[in-house]
Amino acid sequence: MTIDHHAPPPPSGPVSWDKDFAHRLLADMVRIRRMEEKSAELYGAGQIRGFLHLYIGEEAVAVGALHALAAADNVVATYREHGHALVRGLLMASIMAEMFGKSCGCARGRGGSMHLFDAKTRLFGGNAIVGGGLPLATGLGLAAKMRGEDRITACFFGDGAVAEGAFHESLNLAALWKLPVLFCCENNLFGMGTAIERAESQTDLCVKAASYDMPARRVDGMDIVAVHAAMQQAVQCVRAGQGPAFVEFQTYRFRAHSMFDAELYRQKAEVEEWKARGPIHTFSARLKAEGKLTEEEFLSLDAAACAEVAAAVAYAEAGLWEPVEDLLKDVHTP
Amino acid sequence: MTRRLSYREAMREAMHEALAGDPRVFLMGEDVGRYGGTYAFSKGFLEEFGPERIRDTPLSELGFVGAGIGAALGGMRPIVEVMTVNFSLLALDQIVNSAALFRHMSGGQFSVPLVIRMTTGAGRQLAAQHSHSLEGWYAHIPGIRVLAPATVEDARGMLAPALADPDPVVIFEHAGLFNVEGELADDCKVDISSAKVRREGRDVAIITYGGSLPKALAAAETLAGESIEAEVIDLRVLRPLDTATIAAAVAKCHRVVVVDENWKSGGLAAEVVARIMEHAFFELDAPVARVCSEEVPIPYARHLEEAALPQPEKIVAAVKGLLG
Structure with a gap:
């Protein structure tokens, strides 16, 4: 089966969420967007270095999906994980400080943008090896099962990871052992600059996942209501002990792969088509049409996000550098 | 008991x-x-x-x-x-x-x-x-x-x-x-941090580990028959290396053979020799010798496999080469 990536699916019907919940999820998407716009700017200014992979355009996935998880659950993410970290509950200030490389960052400046970690919210990284998080998530699922814990593991990865052996080995193990792992594929149609059609003999990723004998479902990743509903259903199924599940979120990154990308591999028109389906403005428009959001309310949550970003940047700027004497600290547990 | x-x-x-x-x-x-x-x-x-x-x-x-x-x-x-x-x-x-x-x-x-x-x-x-x-x-x-x-x-x-x-x-x-x-x-307790002297000696230190330890001990036995007393150090822990025990053996024997089934190029023996240079260079009376695997993939045929690996005879020869 081939997928027509250019034909947007119909919206997922009226928003059944109460106003508070809808506003919270909208605000989270705006917070990610504003934080990342600022980080791109700070990258240009030289305050953030290394690789910086922006999630702009894909916000509905992290926000819709993570709001379907419980606090006790585990999250494993990729190097494009600023949004996941923020929605999971990390302070924006500690994320920003990490990108600055400061000791008050969530990984004490050892990880940077690609390696955000947080023990408190059970965020097991920011993994910058494509597919590297899948075996870890499988093991986290195994531990939860062996310990009898009511805890599932949500593992985020991109379409590029599907070509890695780690994907196939992990889905096989998780299904074989009926582990509580939810594989969340953020299919943004490109593994860096290689289009999925140029990387996969079978572009229907659900077919691959289903071959490991687990439920697999594709959902419009630009539609936060659809994302959340699909995720809730998958979470319920995994939590019930029926083994792993797979959800493919079809999405698109609006920005370059990283800050070093001339985007020679895709047409501007294609990017514009997807931008027209941007998750923030489409969801806002739906809420407004249904009388659940006013322009003033939107401006107010946007202003709050901007203020949070400003405070996060101030915190990061004021933060101290890890003393060089601590360079070797934490290679091993003391 | x-x-x-x-x-x-x-x-x-x-x-x-x-x-x-x-x-x-x-x-x-x-x-x-x-x-x-x-x-x-x-x-x-x-x-x-x-x-x-x-x-x-x-x-x-x-x-x-x-x-x-x-x-x-x-x-x-x-x-x-x-x-x-x-x-x-x-x-x-x-x-x-x-x-x-x-x-x-x-x-x-x-x-x-x-x-x-x-x-x-x-x-x-x-x-x-x-x-x-x-x-x-x-x-x-x-x-x-x-x-x-x-x-x-x-x-x-x-x-x-x-x-x-x-x-x-x-x-x-x-x-x-x-x-x-x-x-x-019965009450065996060991650490996972130190190297250990497996045989005391004074003329030469043979530093080794793992599968090469019995070969080093066999070589030391042969050497003893010729009145050469070899000390045999078992590294046990390959990371972090116990540099102090290595340096002490060098200070005691002044001649060293490192035996390691890795290949020489970029192998563990090379690291041991470098540690000796850094920490015990002035204790040496001769250049450090190495007995490692030959730089080939390990072959199947028995005689070729034996020839590729460190053997007691090669260790004995290396020791004698140091003692002149």
Whole structure:
């Protein structure tokens, strides 16, 4: 089966969420967007270095999906994980400080943008090896099962990871052992600059996942209501002990792969088509049409996000550098 | 009190003790369960501890080693068995890119209390894809501890402290040692931090580890017959290296032969020699000699395999070369 990536699916019907919940999820998407716009700017200014992979355009996935998880659950993410970290509950200030490389960052400046970690919210990284998080998530699922814990593991990865052996080995193990792992594929149609059609003999990723004998479902990743509903259903199924599940979120990154990308591999028109389906403005428009959001309310949550970003940047700027004497600290547990 | 047992029995006892003593400990790997372990290290475990804790895996080293890391992060104490060091290359990404660096990269938030055991070494005519000694590669990596038990005592004693270590430990078991027997004290306790003098001597220090230890001891015995007293140092812990014990042996004997089944180029012996240069150069009366594997893939034919590996005669010749 081939997928027509250019034909947007119909919206997922009226928003059944109460106003508070809808506003919270909208605000989270705006917070990610504003934080990342600022980080791109700070990258240009030289305050953030290394690789910086922006999630702009894909916000509905992290926000819709993570709001379907419980606090006790585990999250494993990729190097494009600023949004996941923020929605999971990390302070924006500690994320920003990490990108600055400061000791008050969530990984004490050892990880940077690609390696955000947080023990408190059970965020097991920011993994910058494509597919590297899948075996870890499988093991986290195994531990939860062996310990009898009511805890599932949500593992985020991109379409590029599907070509890695780690994907196939992990889905096989998780299904074989009926582990509580939810594989969340953020299919943004490109593994860096290689289009999925140029990387996969079978572009229907659900077919691959289903071959490991687990439920697999594709959902419009630009539609936060659809994302959340699909995720809730998958979470319920995994939590019930029926083994792993797979959800493919079809999405698109609006920005370059990283800050070093001339985007020679895709047409501007294609990017514009997807931008027209941007998750923030489409969801806002739906809420407004249904009388659940006013322009003033939107401006107010946007202003709050901007203020949070400003405070996060101030915190990061004021933060101290890890003393060089601590360079070797934490290679091993003391 | 002491009793006599084999390296294999010692390792089996160590795992049995760990499984019986801590519900977080479980064993996972290819054919560890129903088959009883490729080398029969876990024979009978499946019946005793059940399939949840004695977990046969598919042939997917990357997947199950990574799952061991995840399980360790999730509160378990896995023992992951990889059939041979050659196969561990399929899992190298998870060991090097996750296990070894999670603690540091997370700013101290996540330790990985995982033990990975694997067979290493040649000498059984298994040819190039089952016979290499790649532990020197692992010893290159900050964030993991690398052990090479060469005696029955270490086979019995190293696992418990390895499991108690909050960070990843990789244990290399040389296939040539499995049937070696030795005396074991009932109250055997060993550390996983120091090198050990296995034979006292004064004329030359032979520094070695793992499967080369019996060869070094045999060479020392031959040399003793010619009134050359060789001290034999068993490194035991390949990372972090016990530089103090190495330097002390150099200061005592002033002549050194390093014996290592790795290849010379970029191998562990090269690191030992460099440590000697840094810490004990002025104690040397002669350049340090090395006896390592020849720079070829290990061949199948018996005479070629023997020729490729360190042997007691080569060690004796290297010592005599130093003594002039």
